[in-house]
Amino acid sequence: MKDPLLLQTIIARLEPDTVNSRFSERVRHAYCEWLQILKNRTFDEIVTLLEDPGEEAARPRHSSPFFGILSEEERAEVFRIY
Secondary structure (H helix, E strand, O other), X not given: OOXXXXXHHHHXXXXXXXXXXXXXXXXXXXXXXXXXXXXXXXXXXHHHHHHOXXXXXXXXXXXXXXXXXXOHHHHHHHHHHO
């Protein structure tokens, strides 16, 4: 993701989902966690979290809000690296 402004797109998409009853409590909680991360960390800190192989970083990635943001080429690159 080369454009940090895309984070605002993700935040705008996530905010209504944190209270949407069609999602389970667990999913809504995960979205709230991501909102806190996206609103309170710098772009570089978010990238570091996404790249961190540790368990604390892996847990939020299970409910990643980045779907639809990366191009197919960027997704392929991520899977190739990791």
